[in-house]
Amino acid sequence: xxxxxxxxxxxxxxxxxxxxxxxxxxxxxxxxxxxxxxxxxxxxxxxxxxxxxxxxxxxxxxxxxxxxxxxxxxxxxxxxxxxxxxxxxxxxxxxxxxxxxxxxxxxxxxxxxxxxxxxxxxxxxxxxxxxxxxxxxxxxxxxxxxxxxxxxxxxxxxxxxxxxxxxxxxxxxxxxxxxxxxxxxxxxxxxxxxxxxxxxxxxxxxxxxxxxxxxxxxxxxxxxxxxxxxxxxxxxxxxxxxxxxxxxxxxx
Ligand SMILES: Nc1ncnc2c1ncn2[C@@H]1O[C@H](COP(=O)(O)OP(=O)(O)OP(=O)(O)O)[C@@H](O)[C@H]1O
Ligand SMILES: [Mg+2]
Numbered sequence: 031x032x033x034x035x036x037x038x039x040x041x042x043x044x045x046x047x048x049x050x051x052x053x054x055x056x057x058x059x060x061x062x063x064x065x066x067x068x069x070x071x072x073x074x075x076x077x078x079x080x081x082x083x084x085x086x087x088x089x090x091x092x093x094x095x096x097x098x099x100x101x102x103x104x105x106x107x108x109x110x111x112x113x114x115x116x117x118x119x120x121x122x123x124x125x126x127x128x129x130x131x132x133x134x135x136x137x138x139x140x141x142x143x144x145x146x147x148x149x150x151x152x153x154x155x156x157x158x159x160x161x162x163x164x165x166x167x168x169x170x171x172x173x174x175x176x177x178x179x180x181x182x183x184x185x186x187x188x189x190x191x192x193x194x195x196x197x198x199x200x201x202x203x204x205x206x207x208x209x210x211x212x213x214x215x216x217x218x219x220x221x222x223x224x225x226x227x228x229x230x231x232x233x234x235x236x237x238x239x240x241x242x243x244x245x246x247x248x249x250x251x252x253x254x255x256x257x258x259x260x261x262x263x264x265x266x267x268x269x270x271x272x273x274x275x276x277x278x279x280x281x282x
Contacts, residue, residue, distance in 0.1 A: 036099060038063045038201045038233045039084070039115075044093035046079055053079040054257045057093070061202070066224060066234040068244040068265065071254035072277055077237045078119075080254070081204045084235070085117035086110035098201060114200025118191050118208055126180035130172055131161035133179055134194050164197035165190070168226040170219070185216030192220060196227045203227055204235045209243055221247045241270045255279055 037060035046054040054076045061067055069077050082088040084095065086104030095102050097113050104110050107117070124133050132139075135157045141147035158176060165172055170193045172186060179187055188208055195203050205224070209217040217240070224247050227234050238244050244251060244265075251268060253261040253276045261276050268276075 035062055037061055037096075038098055040094075040096040041080075041084070042094040042096070044080070044083055044090045044095070046083060046088065046090045046092075048079075052257055054083070054090070057254075057257075057259055059252055059259065059262055061233045061235065063201070063233055064228055064231050065250065066228050066236055066248045068248035068251040069235055069237045069254065070239070070241070070244055070251060070273065070277055074256075075254040075277075076257040077254055078206055079257075081117060081119075081206055081235065081237065084110070084202070085115055085204060087117075087119075111198070115202045115204065116195035116199035117204040117206070118195050119206050124179045124187060124191055124194075127178055129158070129176050129178055130165075130182075130190050131158040131176065133190060134161035134164055134197060136194075138198070165193040167230075168193055168196050168223045170223060185212050185219070188212060188216070189219060189223070192223050196223060196230070196232070199227070199232050202233045202235065204237075206237045207239065208236070209238060209240055217243065241273050245270065245273070253277055 039061040042058050044054055044057040057080060069080065071077050079088065083090045086107040086109050089104065097115065102113060125136060128136070131154070140153040140156045140160070142151040142153045170189045172190060179190065182190065192205065192208055195205070209220050212220065221243060224234055224236060236244065236248060245268060248265045251263060251265050251273065252259055255277065
């Protein structure tokens with residue numbers, strides 16, 4: 031990324047503790063449009079906490095969060111979503127009993143026109159058609175958007191959840207371990223969606239313990255250890271071995 035470009039997301043000295051556990055200490059980095067950043071670190075390193083701060087799920091204790099040039103203070107995840115940040119948490123957040131289409135439009139339902147809309151009737155047809163379009167845009171084909179999410183395989187559910195995030199994100203999409211529990215082919219589909227999101231000019235924060243996936247899909251890698259950034263470097267600087275060494279602290 032050009033150093034003259036304006037970061038779409040900037041963290042300055044973010045710290046956060048849970049009681050006596052210091053989960054994040056002085057975390058700072060900049061992220062740019064069209065960039066995929068890998069956020070890696072051992073269990074408990076602070077990755078999920080960091081994305082919860084960025085996505086408005088937990089406020090930081092200290093530090094500044096700047097999105098699209100403006101300092102932000104989220105009161106809830108909705109504030110972050112309205113500012114163009116979509117997050118896929120470690121738990122996917124899909125409603126299993128709703129159809130794929132309804133899940134894509136969860137919280138953003140399209141109402142019927144006129145009186146029916148005022149009475150709360152939803153335009154299912156428009157949502158099903160829109161959902162297919164949103165998913166196809168990022169190369170996801172699902173069996174039929176009228177199926178409920180509970181009828182899908184784990185990989186298909188994950189694809190829908192990611193498709194939803196890419197569909198609505200304006201600036202940043204955060205994926206916390208999206209390839210967990212997926213087979214090789216389905217993981218590859220997820221990686222392809224990440225690449226499609228980058229092509230759409232989104233900034234992607236990709237959290238994963240699967241280092242070959244991180245090396246394949248990211249432009250830059252930020253390594254957290256015990257809540258601190260210990261390395262922030264282009265992906266081409268790393269191999270699986272050196273990345274593992276940086277994560278564990280056993281090599282420098
Ligand atoms: N809600 C919470 N209450 C108290 N402590 C928490 C809470 N969430 C996380 N922690 C603690 O904060 C630290 C960072 O946890 P976090 O979940 O951010 O790690 P992580 O890097 O996402 O780990 P993993 O790879 O296992 O998902 C850990 O010590 C964890 O025990
Ligand atoms: Mg986590």
